[in-house]
Amino acid sequence: MTSRKTIGPTAAGDARERIVLAASKVFAAKGYGQASTREICKLAEVNVASIHYYFGDKASLYRELFTIPEQAVQLPTELDDPTTSLIDGLSAFYQHVMGFVLASESSSQLRLLFLREQVEPSGLLEPDRVGIIGLYHAQLVRFLSLHLELETADSGVHQLAFTLLGMAMVFYVERATVQRLTPGLIGSQHEVDETVIRLVSHASGAVNAERERRQEEPK
Amino acid sequence: MTSRKTIGPTAAGDARERIVLAASKVFAAKGYGQASTREICKLAEVNVASIHYYFGDKASLYRELFTIPEQAVQLPTELDDPTTSLIDGLSAFYQHVMGFVLASESSSQLRLLFLREQVEPSGLLEPDRVGIIGLYHAQLVRFLSLHLELETADSGVHQLAFTLLGMAMVFYVERATVQRLTPGLIGSQHEVDETVIRLVSHASGAVNAERERRQEEPK
DNA sequence: TTCAATCAAGCAAGCGCTTGAATTAAGCGA
DNA sequence: TCGCTTAATTCAAGCGCTTGCTTGATTGAA
Numbered sequence: 345m346t347s348r349k350t351i352g353p354t355a356a357g358d359a360r361e362r363i364v365l366a367a368s369k370v371f372a373a374k375g376y377g378q379a380s381t382r383e384i385c386k387l388a389e390v391n392v393a394s395i396h397y398y399f400g401d402k403a404s405l406y407r408e409l410f411t412i413p414e415q416a417v418q419l420p421t422e423l424d425d426p427t428t429s430l431i432d433g434l435s436a437f438y439q440h441v442m443g444f445v446l447a448s449e450s451s452s453q454l455r456l457l458f459l460r461e462q463v464e465p466s467g468l469l470e471p472d473r474v475g476i477i478g479l480y481h482a483q484l485v486r487f488l489s490l491h492l493e494l495e496t497a498d499s500g501v502h503q504l505a506f507t508l509l510g511m512a513m514v515f516y517v518e519r520a521t522v523q524r525l526t527p528g529l530i531g532s533q534h535e536v537d538e539t540v541i542r543l544v545s546h547a548s549g550a551v552n553a554e555r556e557r558r559q560e561e562p563k
Numbered sequence: 564m565t566s567r568k569t570i571g572p573t574a575a576g577d578a579r580e581r582i583v584l585a586a587s588k589v590f591a592a593k594g595y596g597q598a599s600t601r602e603i604c605k606l607a608e609v610n611v612a613s614i615h616y617y618f619g620d621k622a623s624l625y626r627e628l629f630t631i632p633e634q635a636v637q638l639p640t641e642l643d644d645p646t647t648s649l650i651d652g653l654s655a656f657y658q659h660v661m662g663f664v665l666a667s668e669s670s671s672q673l674r675l676l677f678l679r680e681q682v683e684p685s686g687l688l689e690p691d692r693v694g695i696i697g698l699y700h701a702q703l704v705r706f707l708s709l710h711l712e713l714e715t716a717d718s719g720v721h722q723l724a725f726t727l728l729g730m731a732m733v734f735y736v737e738r739a740t741v742q743r744l745t746p747g748l749i750g751s752q753h754e755v756d757e758t759v760i761r762l763v764s765h766a767s768g769a770v771n772a773e774r775e776r777r778q779e780e781p782k
Numbered sequence: 783t784t785c786a787a788t789c790a791a792g793c794a795a796g797c798g799c800t801t802g803a804a805t806t807a808a809g810c811g812a
Numbered sequence: 813t814c815g816c817t818t819a820a821t822t823c824a825a826g827c828g829c830t831t832g833c834t835t836g837a838t839t840g841a842a
């Protein structure tokens with residue numbers, strides 16, 4: 345049905361790709377429910393029937409966007425290197441995560457889509473699916489367990505990982521509010537760099553607090 | 564048109580209240596766009612015309628839910644008391660904020676609605692409106708400026724306030740993920756209490772880090 | 783000639799909203 | 813207490829519109 349051996353008539357078989365690109369933009373901007381197939385097709389400059397022709401239906405097109413992610417969800421490798429210091433690891437983490445808060449173009453388009461699916465699940469994906477946040481969280485738990493010298497990760501480490509995640513997530517979820525209340529944090533690359541430095545400082549403070557908390561009540 | 568001097572026919576004039584209650588549930592669960600007036604009316608057990616009769620249209624009904632909030636958005640008073648210590652203030656803050664993560668019933672229904680409007684603005688409210696997060700943020704900035712002994716709040720304090728906010732927000736925005744990855748953090752009142760204690764610890768660590776960061780580079 | 787690809791047109795369903803009539807409780811003179 | 817008026821409220825039906833999706837015809841490169 346959709347063999348790609350032979351390319352289409354007009355110019356190229358890129359209609360399918362144009363649909364995927366347009367869909368990622370519209371879905372990311374409006375969410376699954378509010379996005380209309382007609383708007384996607386108009387943006388992709390294809391006929392409304394093309395979605396059915398290439399993907400079957402709207403839901404399948406949406407799921408298609410979540411099958412690409414292997415490259416999009418690339419975790420910072422430094423955190424899994426045992427020789428990385430706490431500060432360097434946190435620095436790598438926040439540089440990586442905050443790198444997408446700028447440039448709302450195609451690079452971060454998918455990431456926006458993933459975040460939206462995480463915050464407001466469409467119900468179309470596998471329900472037990474591990475989202476981006478889950479991947480970051482697992483990596484942070486590993487990293488923190490190492491630097492807190494724990495054999496097994498307990499609730500405290502898990503919560504600490506959520507703490508570090510939340511510190512960055514607020515800039516995505518509340519991006520508009522941050523920009524309005526405090527312009528100068530995520531407006532330019534230089535500002536983001538400054539913000540990352542402070543994030544690392546706050547994060548290491550939290551990690552140290554957790555370490556001290558454990559020494560007080562080793563239980 | 565809608566005088567409430569005389570009560571209606573059947574039982575009481577509570578049809579309007581039933582609509583408000585049902586609307587807050589449906590809007591909170593699905594968002595403004597995905598919620599349908601028919602579903603709201605069905606839940607409220609009223610005719611579809613009742614929304615127009617009592618509120619005019621769907622948008623006005625939605626706005627109505629945001630005019631009640633004075634009691635819902637009650638900030639913790641301890642933070643504005645100059646005699647409150649850093650730890651006590653942080654403890655009051657997180658107890659207050661995390662107090663709504665349990666009990667997903669009517670009490671937190673409105674709060675869920677507010678959070679959704681913050682994350683995904685409907686565009687129906689005044690555009691320069693300060694949401695809940697803005698109120699909490701302003702209070703935190705005041706509190707932190709006091710305890711960091713600053714005359715004017717700069718970007719660093721603002722960011723620190725967002726850091727403290729994000730640490731709690733992750734439990735709301737990523738509630739489902741937290742429950743799945745780390746059951747035992749927000750499942751019961753006792754668990755929430757434990758979580759709050761650790762949050763206060765992490766937060767004070769972040770605040771102390773910010774304090775030290777300022778001493779190093781006073782500039 | 784073949785067939786993947788595109789197109790305009792339209793279908794059923796759901797949406798917000800409107801309408802005019804039916805229902806009901808309260809007010810009131812006799 | 814009765815019968816009547818009045819007005820608040822509820823109701824079924826349906827209007828115009830958008831939605832996702834389908835169809836049968838058309839296009840054009842191989």
